[in-house]
Amino acid sequence: MARTMTRPGRAPAMAPRQRRRRRPRATLLLLVVASITLVTLDYRGNMRGTIDGARRVAHDAFDPVQGAVRDVLRPVGSFVGGALHYGAVTEQNAKLRTELRRLQNEQLAQADLRRRLAALAALEHLPWASVDSIPTVAATVVAGASSDFAATITLDVGTAQGVASGMPVVSGDGLVGSVVLASSHHCTVRLITDIRSQVGVRYGPAGSEALVAGKGAGRALEVDDVPPGTALARGEPLVTSGLQNALYPGGIPVATVVSSSVTASATQQQVTARPAADLARLQYVDVLLWEPGS
């Protein structure tokens, strides 16, 4: 057992056990202060360029390895996913067996090919006129959300293909989201359902403006700034407003109204909407080579 000695005229020396107990606390304090500093710098935007640069380097380093692992281990992930969705998988399996009896294998394969071809063809001729002139880069979705607290997807295009942060991403049906981080050959897209996403939209014959906010992956969108008494029918389309300095060019279908209600003394209607694009089953998308403010 270690002992401590106190010399006359000096403060008592700190016992080793006491020192040992304090050191972890000091380490934790140091790490917490460092973390809070990073959070503050990111939150205030002081070091956004440096942080984005570090993230790009990290993605460039990890993406090839992750891609290889994903390709090799995808069957394992599918197996685990299938086990978790066992009930739904069984039901789906029964339906597929019924369908299989009705159709021949060759016809099924051709139908799938036709569907993929139609999806790609739709991307080449976007149905909305105002964004026709904007050049696009076709991309494949290679991964889903990388965090439970962010609704994102990863695409197989990056700065090498001209993609940059802030560029809108669309599918054949409408707006998907915008690029938040682009590395050399991949980019991360924040979906319009993400809780950080807000899209300025127009609706109705008068082109009234509102704000569509994400409420999390798989959840309905919330439409803000709709005055009480506004007639909003179910299925009413909401398109990007394209106002000056908007994050998206105008005229892109964003969502359709699902429900609308108003309570007494409320200053706005409670409106929910469903994304125009099927965000749960995205395969191919287009990145619009358009940056906010351009």
Add this chain to the structure above:
Amino acid sequence: MKVTDLVRASVVVVVAVVLQHGVLDAVVVAGAHPDVTLALAAAGGYVAGPERGAAFGFATGLVADLLVPTTFGLTALVGSVVGYATGVATQGLVRSSWWLAPVALATATGAGLTGYATLGAMLGQPGMLRADLGPALALSTPAAAVLAGPVLRAVAWALPPAAPAYDGGRGR
């Protein structure tokens, strides 16, 4: 910390991150997927004590922060606290029961996710607490318990027990 320990810890963090984004991210239930980042931080505290656990949790969180588009530094903050707290809470326990480690990692993951969402809400993202936390807890907490075995084994390899300090040959 020795250089070999640093290399081993880096290898474990990198492999965990690659498996997280390459495999576990694809297992999506109700919009969430199992996340082992905080379980890894908790395993650091469980295996190596509060101080090294906090450092390991910080490093793990920082690497995770580089790869997800959320507030930078938030996972590092939560990871260091989770590593420290797990170390403090479990260092005096007799570890004879097989269920202690899974329970410790699941509890630490649940507490860490709640802390993460609460801090996110305080930084202006209330949806993290209201919408995202439930599915994340429902999936990541049991995942931490299920994966406790391999995670602890990997972290024990990365963070071997520190050599006792030289006492001048007095012994004991």
